Every structure is written in structure tokens, then in C-alpha cells.
Amino acid sequence: MMTAAATAADRAVEYAGGVTAPEQPQRPVQYVVEYPEGYPAVYEADVVLRDGATAHLRPITPSDPDLLVAFYARVSEQSKYYRFFAPYPQLSDRDVARFTQVDYVDRLALIVTVGDEMIGVGRYERTGRRTAEVAFLIEDAHQGRGLGQLLLEHLAQAAREHGITRFIAEVLPDNRKMITVFTEAGYKVAREFEDGVIMVEFDIAPTDTSFGVMQAREQRSEALSIARLLTPAGVAVIGASRREGTIGNALLRNLRDGGFPGQLYAVNADTKASEIDGVPAYPTIRDIEGTVDLAVVAVKADQVADVIVDCAFKGVRGLVVVSSGFAEIGDEGRKRQRHLVGLARSYGMRVIGPNALGVINTAPGVSLNATLSPLMPSRGRVAFFCQSGALGVSILADMVGRGLGLSTFVSAGNRADVSGNDLMQYWYSDEATEVVLLYLESLGNPRKFSRVARRLAGRKPVIALKTGRATQGVPLGHTVRRSQLPSATIDSLFRQSGLIGVDTPGELFDVAQLVAHQPLPKGRRVAIVSNSDALTLQALDTMAGCGLAVAGEAHTLNAEASAADFDAALREVFADDQVDSVVVIFTPPVQSNGAEVAQVLAAAAAGSEKPVLSTFLASRRVPEELRVADEHGGAARGSIPSFSSPQYAVGALAKATQYAEWRRRADSRIPEFPDIDTVGAEDFVAEFLQRHPHGADLDDADRQRLLSFYDISVLPAFPVLSADEAVARAADLGFEVILKATAEQWRMRPDLADIWRHIHDEDDMREAWAEMTRTFGVASDPGRAQFVVQKMAPPGVPVVISALEDVAYGPVVTFGLSGVATDLLGDRSYRMPPLTTVDAAEMVGEVRAAPLLYGYRGSDPVDIPAIENLLHRVSRLTLELEEVVRLDLRSVLVAAQGATVLDTSIRIAPNEKPRQDTPARRLT
Incomplete structure (x- = not known):
């Protein structure tokens, strides 16, 4: 046995704990936890409940009898009856021993804790080689918070790892809540009524339906957890100060001057005054009588832990930690940061930061500026997430300078808890947000990022700038897994997810101006109306490089063109069905008629479904003359953005056009392959690792056998x-x-x-x-x-299909043509499984050497569907078999009919760092 004395906070740190707060938490109490040999710490997870609060889920241990007995005493007699089908007021010593002592393989119990209290338990017990009986018990006060569904997801994931494929359960007919847990999980449930009991049975293999159910629940709960941070009724600034130039003073002033209508409190342990700058002041947050939903923390780093306990006592829902002195300063700071997050989550609070700039919400009735920036952008439809506090100040200044309206803004600093993934979940259902901007310095969970971003991008444009792609540099304070993959993987991930990837902050705002105010293009054909030959040539050159097509001839007017000349040309292009987008370039003559040109441009574009953008007097915003005012005085849809040069305008249009094409893609689905034998492959991998516990390369016979489970034949x-x-x-x-x-x-x-x-x-x-x-x-x-x-083999074009289990990205599939030249040039495409039909087609078509596959210089086209079929099968294999850490179809000869696999290489090894995105919900 491993024994450790720890506080509740320390345990939360060690095992990334996250639980909701006891009613009145004091300082954590010392207790002893015993973790038996073989304790599966990988099953521990911070989870978000249905109401947005956090909790901690972990395997039960032999040191938990007191926890279990206390939990059982709080459960109602009816719930006990539903669990045991008979009155069962107390657990015997034998029951307690049996329930707390499990082998974590054939018998597993997972518990959910709140502070130092257990609020729910789920367990399975193997009944056959592939089957197990499952049961749950949830404390009555916490029923309806989604604990049953969470426990089922995590039990099913653990069971699958141990070869169990089917769950069975016995449920009393009037226990409707538990029946709902099973029927709404997305599995195909069979029910039979026998001897007054409903027998429930279902396969636990993940399906599109079950994964879709999990994603929908995850989105709702994580969105609600962020809403609790962004829509507070009461805010306390802890570390507030009346001294000018201090962080606490700036935060308090910005909140007050930003027009926050809720209750605002100043907290300073050294103050004896009743107010600070007109805001009620208190020595601790515990002394505040009113409700506090959000605490903005600006105290010294070594004081933050005490503040968190006080916030938990007060019932605070979340924290924005502006304080520095955490992971960005080294090992000591990293330990302090882990302690901060673990302690906050152990009391049910989520954390933005530390080292954060803060948050802004411009919604009417909220008007929250909990940042260090005095700039409060106007209300708008653009949401922004960034990780750098220092950069956030300049970002806000740029937004204000461009007149780009904002819905919400979050600067996450070290991103210790709340991340861009959480914000994207919130913005997915936020009606106030139509465009999302992401300035990313690191990706903590790339697989979840890709999945969540893809879902969001299917509804709203998401524009992303990722720094450090070439160097894989990560700012101090960010804890991420170091990827083995080339920087091109990020670009491929963005394309697969439908993100609009950009390279500079300026480009980020250029594209935002366009998609926030204009409709998406319906094609690549662009008409140009201009009164400058030189600027027209710049636009045409940029279009050629971006893959946009000129619709007819550019309408180049003379330098003295009148408003009437512009009007005639504009009406012609807007009426032309062969025009998808319009770029207008106007440079003023000596006698400027800009106002008149703006009037005819606005009139011609009004009501058009074609996006129109301009280089109007070299402005970098929506000029007043081209603005359509919304109810808040900002620029509404239909406003025409202006760019300082045609290159920037056309570049933004090209990005918007590519995104529009992604949105219009033909129905994309993940194909089904009934001939794949997943169970046989899993058994083979388990047998191989028994023979090679540290992993090994497969010999020819083993490679042939493994690939045969996925119907991949090798010559x-x-x-x-x-x-x-x-x-x-x-x-x-x-x-x-x-x-x-x-x-x-x-x-x-x-x-x-x-x-x-x-x-x-x-x-x-x-x-x-x-x-x-x-x-x-x-x-x-x-x-x-x-x-x-x-x-x-039949003659054809040699290609390479590979898969790698990356420590950060999980499984990644690669495609390219075979040969030294393509290797040296890095001519490869990358995708993260599962691959849709469109993903596979795009992988083949986007490599630069792809023309060789489609009939280059009179050669016969090869069998593209055969390549896509192999890509899908490799995708399934690497997605389902986490221990296949490397797979190479090193030589695949693709003929006019069919593809022959000539040479392979495969390595299987234990996965020391499990994937970060699983079919069971967890905070990472």
C-alpha cells in the first residue's frame, strides 16, 4: 500500500481534483489516503456537472470506508431501495469492505466527491468474458446534476480497456431516472421485463450517436461553467487599492467606470475604511453580506491560496487571477499554480489565469470590464480569446481603433484552467457572438481543440492566429505536451476544423472586419471597380496568388471618375450573376468627391448577397460614410469595411472564400466498415504486449495479421x-x-x-x-x-500512408507521394482521425505532387477511391488501437484500378501518456 498524509487541497493538486464547495469550508482538514498498488490514477478526472459546477471523479480505495458510510447515511431510503431492491438502512462491515476493495479490472468503482464528501458512486462487476453488470447510487441532494451519465461514460471507457464490451443492469420499473440514464446515453439499449425487474443490456462501444450525446452534454455544461464567470451579479476585487498605479486600483476603477450595474465590492486586508473610491470595502470577502459570483484576485502569489478558501466560504462561482508569480517564474511557481487550480476546483470554482489580463462582457445589463485595460470596446458581435496579458492590451487598443464591436473578451494568461476550448463551447451557443477570434500561444489539448473548433466553425466563422508554429515555442507558464510533428500539422488541423488561419494580428482583424459585416462569398469570382491603375494591378496580383478569379475585366475608371461613373460600374457588377464578390478601390482626386462615392457604393450594395469590401481613402475600419448603424451605435451587418491597401482587402476576401467553401462542402460522413474486426485487433495487441511488455516492432507475420483485422492486404x-x-x-x-x-x-x-x-x-x-x-x-x-x-504489382504511382501516435495530438494520419524529393520538401498532408469522406479526399488533393495522381501529362489517372479507402482504414486502426504508436504503409502502388500495399512497418508499445480527448468527459 502507498500511504500519504495530505490536505484536501494537496490531494486535489496531486490528482488534478475538482469538486464543488462544502456549504461553509474552513481550512482543509488533515487526513490519510491510502492508494493501493495498481491504483489507476489515469481514471481520475475533473468533470463539469450539468449546472456548470466542477466535481472530482476517481476510483474508490480501501481508505474510503468512512467516506462511503457517511455518504450512505445521507442517501434516502427510497434511493437505497432502488439500488438494492429491498430496505437496506445500513451497510455492514462486510459490505463496506467489498465495496471499497476492488481490483480495478474485473471490479471497478468510481466515486464523485464534493470537497471531502462523496456524492455518488458507480461500479461495474464482470459477469462474463465480455460482459459486466453496472449499478449506480447518487445522493438525493445531487440527483439531476448529471452524475449518472458522467459515471456511465467513465465506467464504459475503463471497461473497454479491460475487454468488456457489454453492460447489463437490473432496474426497478419506477426508477425512471436510472432508466433515463441508460436510454439517453446514445447506446442501443435492449430492455426486458422479468420478475418485476427491467433487465437493461447494451453494447458500450462508442458510436456516432453516443459520442454525439457526450459532445452535446459537454458543450452545455462547459458553456454554463463559463457563463457563470462572464455574467456575474456581484463582483469583488480582492487586493483593491486606492493608490494610483496599482493593479488593484486599475481593476476596481475599470469595473466601476465600465458601467457594471451589479454589486461591486473592494476587498483589502489592510483597509479599515468603509469604501475605496466610492466602492464598499471589506477586510475579507467573508465579511461581505451580499452575493459575490466572481472574484478578481490581485494579491501576492503566496496569498492566493488563502483567498480561494475565503471565496469558497462565500460561495463564489469563479475567479479571475490577475496575480503573477506562478508557472511563468519556474518550478516553484508551477507548484503554486497547480495548487491554485487544484484548490479552486476542489471547491467547485473555475479559474481564469493566473497572470491574466481579465475578462470583458459588453452585454446590456452586464457591462463587465474586469481587466487591466481602461479601453472598453463598443458592443458588437465579435468574441476574442487570447493567452497573453501584455498582448491583450494592444489587441483591445487595435479593436477600439478599428471600431470593431466586441461581445466578450477573455485573456487567460497562463491558461491553468479555463482555456480556448471552454470559451469556444460557450460561444457556440452564445447568441450575442457571430464571429470568434483566437490568438493562441499554445494548445493544451489539440484533439479536443480540433473537435470543438470544428463544431463551432460549422456555425460561426472562427479566425485563429497560432504563434510559435515553426519553433513550437511555448510561453513560460504554459504546460503542454511537446509534439513530435512538424509545424505543418497546425495548418492541417486548422483546415480540417474549418478555422480561418492567419499569420499576423493585422490579418486577424482584417478578416474579422469582413466576416463580421458582410455575407460570405458564394464563389471565387471577384469584380474590381477602381479609379487607380496601380492599385488595380496590386489587387490582381494578390488575387492570382490567393486563387481568386477575376470576373470579366476589371472596371478601371480614370482618376477623375465621378460618383455617377462609380454608380454605373457598381450597378453592373452587382447585377452580374458571374460575380461572387466585389472589391472597390477609391483614391480621392484633387477635388475629392468621397462622400458622393460612398453614397452610391452604399446604395448599390444595399440588400446584396455579395460581399463588398473597399480600399476607401486608405481607412482601416468601417468608414462613417459606409456604416450601417446598429441599435447600439456600432457598425451593423451591411456596413462596408475598408482596408489600407488592396493586398489586405483581397487577402481577407481569399480567407473568407476558403471558409465559405468549407461550409458548403458536400455531405461529409465517417464511413462504416462492417468487415473491420476491432475486437480481434484489440486482442492481438493485448497478446503482443504480453510477449513484448516494453513494446517492439512487428515482424512480417504479425504485421500481416494486424492489418488483416482492418482488411488491409499486403503483397x-x-x-x-x-x-x-x-x-x-x-x-x-x-x-x-x-x-x-x-x-x-x-x-x-x-x-x-x-x-x-x-x-x-x-x-x-x-x-x-x-x-x-x-x-x-x-x-x-x-x-x-x-x-x-x-x-x-500492376504499374502505378507510389504513395505513402502513415500514422503516428503523437503525445500531444494523439493519432495523426499522413499522406504523400513516395520519393526522396517529396520527403525533402515535406510535401505531406495531415489529418486527425476520425476521417470523414471529405477529409480523405482533401488529403489526397492538397499535396503539391497530387497532379501525378490525376493524369499528369497524358498519364492515366490512378484509383483515387482506393487511396481514400486505405486512408479510412488506417484512420480507424490508429484511432481504435492506441498502442499502435507508429504505422507506415511505406510503399503503396496505386494503379488505374486498385492499390497494392508493398511494404509496411508497425510498432506497438504501451501508451505511457493516455490521450487527452476521450469518449468520457473530463477537464484537461
Whole structure:
């Protein structure tokens, strides 16, 4: 047994605990926790409940009898009856021992804790090789908060890892809540009524339906947890000060001057005054009589833990920690940061920060400016998330300068708890937000990021700038897993998720101005109306580089063109069905008629479904002359944005056009493959790891066997060590074979011929053997070249399909054409499984060498569906088998009909760091 003395806060830190607060928490009480050998800490999870509060889920331990007995005493007699089908007022010592002592494989119990109290338990017990009985008990006061569904998700995930594929349960007919837990989980549930009991049985393999149910629940709960932070009725600034130039003074002043209509409180342990700058003041948050939903913390780092306990006592829902001195300063700060998050979550509070700039919500009735920036942008439809506090100040200044209206803004600082994933969940259902901007310095959970972003981008434009792509640099204070993948993976992830990726802050706002005010383009055909030849040429050059097409001829007017000339040209292009978007360039002549041109431009564009953007007097915002005012005095939809140069205007239009094409994509689905034997593959992997507990590369026979579970056939290759062996093997195959050197150091060498094709008889083989052993310099030791004999495949184009289990991204599938040149140029496409039909098609088409597959210079097109079929099967394999850490179909010859896999490499190893995004909800 492993024994550790710890406070509740320390345990929360060690196991990333997160629980809601006891009614009146004092300082955490010392207790002893015993974790048995084999305790599966990976099953621990912080979770968000249906009401947005956090809780902690973990396996039960032998040290939990008192916790269990106290929990059971609070459960009603009816709930006990539903669990045991008979009156059961108390647990016997034997019951307690049995329920708390499990093996974590055939018998597993997961509990949910609130502070130092247990509020729910779920368990399974294996009843057969693939089946287990499952049962739950939830404290009555916490029923209806979604604990049953969360426990079911996590039990099912753990059960699948131990070879269990089916759950069974017995439920009394009037226990409708538990029946609902099973029927609404997204599984196909079979029910039978027998002896007064409903027998429920269902497969627990994740399905599109069950995963969709999980995602919907996750979105609702995480969105609500953020809403609790952004819509407070009462705010306390802890560390408030009347001294000018201090952080506490700036926060208090900005909240007050921003027009926050709720209750505002100042907290300062050293103050004896009743107010600070006109705001009621208190020595601690505990002394405040009114409700406090949000605490903005600006005290020294070593004081934050005490503040959190006080906030929990007060019932605070969340914290914005502006204080620095955490992970950004090194190991000591990282420990302090882990303690901060663990302690806050243990009391049910979420944290923005530390080292954060703060949050803004411009919604009527909220008017919250809990930041260090005095700039309060006007109300608008754009939401913004960033991670850098310092950068956040300049971002807000740029937004104000451009007149870009804001709905909400969050600067997460070190991103210790609340992340961009959480905010995207909130903005998905936030009716006040139509456009989302992300300035990302790190990705804590790339798989979840991709999944959540894709869902959001299907509803609203999401514009993202990721810094550090080339260097994989991560700011101090950000804890992330270091990826092995090239920087191109980020770009592919953005494309797959439908994000509008940009490279600079300026480009971020350029695209935002367009999509916030204008409709999305319906195609790539662009009309230009301009009174400057030079600027027209700039626009045309940029269009050519961005893949946009000129609709007809550019309408280049002379420098003295009148408003009437613009009016005639504009009416023509807006009426033309061959025009998808309109770019207007206006530079003022000596006698400026800008106001008149603006009037005709606004009139011509009014009501049009074609986006129109301008370079109007070199303005970088929506000019007043082109503004359509909304009810808040800001720029409404239909306003025409202006850009300082045609390059910026066309660049923004190209990004919006690509996003519009992503939104219009044909129905994209994840194909089903009934011939895949997932269970057989999982059993094979388990058997392999029993033989190779530390992992190993698979030999040819094992590779063939594993791939066969996914119906991927490999053309057999037979090792040979001499010319006689090569002749004999070729004869067995009926000749029409190849001789190939497979040693890694000689594969794909441009100066060596590693394959000898078209071997028809013994003489051909002996000639091939003699020539290749001489070329490779291995005549005296042919084994160094690792020669194989293989049947000839139909002629075609060689491609490579690979999959890698990355510590940060999880499984990633790669595609490219085979060859040294494409390797050196990095001509590869990347996607994260599961792949949809459109994902696979885009993977094939987006590599630069793709024309070779579609009939280049008169050659026959190859079988593209065969490539896509292999991509889907590899995607399924690497998604379902986490222990397949590397898979390479190193040579796939794609012919006009069919594709032949010629060479493979696979490695299986224990996964020391489990994937961060699973079919069970958890905070990461």
C-alpha cells in the first residue's frame, strides 16, 4: 500500500481534483489516503456537472470506508431501495469492505466527491468474458446534476480497456431516472421485463450517436461553467487599492467606470475604511453580506491560496487571477499554480489565469470590464480569446481603433484552467457572438481543440492566429505536451476544423472586419471597380496568388471618375450573376468627391448577397460614410469595411472564400466498415504486449495479421540471402517478380537502384542479383541489403500512408507521394482521425505532387477511391488501437484500378501518456 498524509487541497493538486464547495469550508482538514498498488490514477478526472459546477471523479480505495458510510447515511431510503431492491438502512462491515476493495479490472468503482464528501458512486462487476453488470447510487441532494451519465461514460471507457464490451443492469420499473440514464446515453439499449425487474443490456462501444450525446452534454455544461464567470451579479476585487498605479486600483476603477450595474465590492486586508473610491470595502470577502459570483484576485502569489478558501466560504462561482508569480517564474511557481487550480476546483470554482489580463462582457445589463485595460470596446458581435496579458492590451487598443464591436473578451494568461476550448463551447451557443477570434500561444489539448473548433466553425466563422508554429515555442507558464510533428500539422488541423488561419494580428482583424459585416462569398469570382491603375494591378496580383478569379475585366475608371461613373460600374457588377464578390478601390482626386462615392457604393450594395469590401481613402475600419448603424451605435451587418491597401482587402476576401467553401462542402460522413474486426485487433495487441511488455516492432507475420483485422492486404515479400534462394523463391511465385533491397540506409536512394523489376526467368534473376550486390557493395555479405523477392504489382504511382501516435495530438494520419524529393520538401498532408469522406479526399488533393495522381501529362489517372479507402482504414486502426504508436504503409502502388500495399512497418508499445480527448468527459 502507498500511504500519504495530505490536505484536501494537496490531494486535489496531486490528482488534478475538482469538486464543488462544502456549504461553509474552513481550512482543509488533515487526513490519510491510502492508494493501493495498481491504483489507476489515469481514471481520475475533473468533470463539469450539468449546472456548470466542477466535481472530482476517481476510483474508490480501501481508505474510503468512512467516506462511503457517511455518504450512505445521507442517501434516502427510497434511493437505497432502488439500488438494492429491498430496505437496506445500513451497510455492514462486510459490505463496506467489498465495496471499497476492488481490483480495478474485473471490479471497478468510481466515486464523485464534493470537497471531502462523496456524492455518488458507480461500479461495474464482470459477469462474463465480455460482459459486466453496472449499478449506480447518487445522493438525493445531487440527483439531476448529471452524475449518472458522467459515471456511465467513465465506467464504459475503463471497461473497454479491460475487454468488456457489454453492460447489463437490473432496474426497478419506477426508477425512471436510472432508466433515463441508460436510454439517453446514445447506446442501443435492449430492455426486458422479468420478475418485476427491467433487465437493461447494451453494447458500450462508442458510436456516432453516443459520442454525439457526450459532445452535446459537454458543450452545455462547459458553456454554463463559463457563463457563470462572464455574467456575474456581484463582483469583488480582492487586493483593491486606492493608490494610483496599482493593479488593484486599475481593476476596481475599470469595473466601476465600465458601467457594471451589479454589486461591486473592494476587498483589502489592510483597509479599515468603509469604501475605496466610492466602492464598499471589506477586510475579507467573508465579511461581505451580499452575493459575490466572481472574484478578481490581485494579491501576492503566496496569498492566493488563502483567498480561494475565503471565496469558497462565500460561495463564489469563479475567479479571475490577475496575480503573477506562478508557472511563468519556474518550478516553484508551477507548484503554486497547480495548487491554485487544484484548490479552486476542489471547491467547485473555475479559474481564469493566473497572470491574466481579465475578462470583458459588453452585454446590456452586464457591462463587465474586469481587466487591466481602461479601453472598453463598443458592443458588437465579435468574441476574442487570447493567452497573453501584455498582448491583450494592444489587441483591445487595435479593436477600439478599428471600431470593431466586441461581445466578450477573455485573456487567460497562463491558461491553468479555463482555456480556448471552454470559451469556444460557450460561444457556440452564445447568441450575442457571430464571429470568434483566437490568438493562441499554445494548445493544451489539440484533439479536443480540433473537435470543438470544428463544431463551432460549422456555425460561426472562427479566425485563429497560432504563434510559435515553426519553433513550437511555448510561453513560460504554459504546460503542454511537446509534439513530435512538424509545424505543418497546425495548418492541417486548422483546415480540417474549418478555422480561418492567419499569420499576423493585422490579418486577424482584417478578416474579422469582413466576416463580421458582410455575407460570405458564394464563389471565387471577384469584380474590381477602381479609379487607380496601380492599385488595380496590386489587387490582381494578390488575387492570382490567393486563387481568386477575376470576373470579366476589371472596371478601371480614370482618376477623375465621378460618383455617377462609380454608380454605373457598381450597378453592373452587382447585377452580374458571374460575380461572387466585389472589391472597390477609391483614391480621392484633387477635388475629392468621397462622400458622393460612398453614397452610391452604399446604395448599390444595399440588400446584396455579395460581399463588398473597399480600399476607401486608405481607412482601416468601417468608414462613417459606409456604416450601417446598429441599435447600439456600432457598425451593423451591411456596413462596408475598408482596408489600407488592396493586398489586405483581397487577402481577407481569399480567407473568407476558403471558409465559405468549407461550409458548403458536400455531405461529409465517417464511413462504416462492417468487415473491420476491432475486437480481434484489440486482442492481438493485448497478446503482443504480453510477449513484448516494453513494446517492439512487428515482424512480417504479425504485421500481416494486424492489418488483416482492418482488411488491409499486403503483397507478401520473401527475404533471400543468395542468388540461389532468390531464384528458388521466384520460381515458387511463377516469376514476374522484383528483387528489392529493403535496408533503411539504401531505401529510396536516388543514386542507387533499390528495386529490379520485370524478372521473367532464372537468368534475369541472377543478372539482377549480381548487379545489385555489386552496386550496393554487399557481394560478400548480401544480408546487409536485406533483399526480398516479391510478385510484380500492376504499374502505378507510389504513395505513402502513415500514422503516428503523437503525445500531444494523439493519432495523426499522413499522406504523400513516395520519393526522396517529396520527403525533402515535406510535401505531406495531415489529418486527425476520425476521417470523414471529405477529409480523405482533401488529403489526397492538397499535396503539391497530387497532379501525378490525376493524369499528369497524358498519364492515366490512378484509383483515387482506393487511396481514400486505405486512408479510412488506417484512420480507424490508429484511432481504435492506441498502442499502435507508429504505422507506415511505406510503399503503396496505386494503379488505374486498385492499390497494392508493398511494404509496411508497425510498432506497438504501451501508451505511457493516455490521450487527452476521450469518449468520457473530463477537464484537461
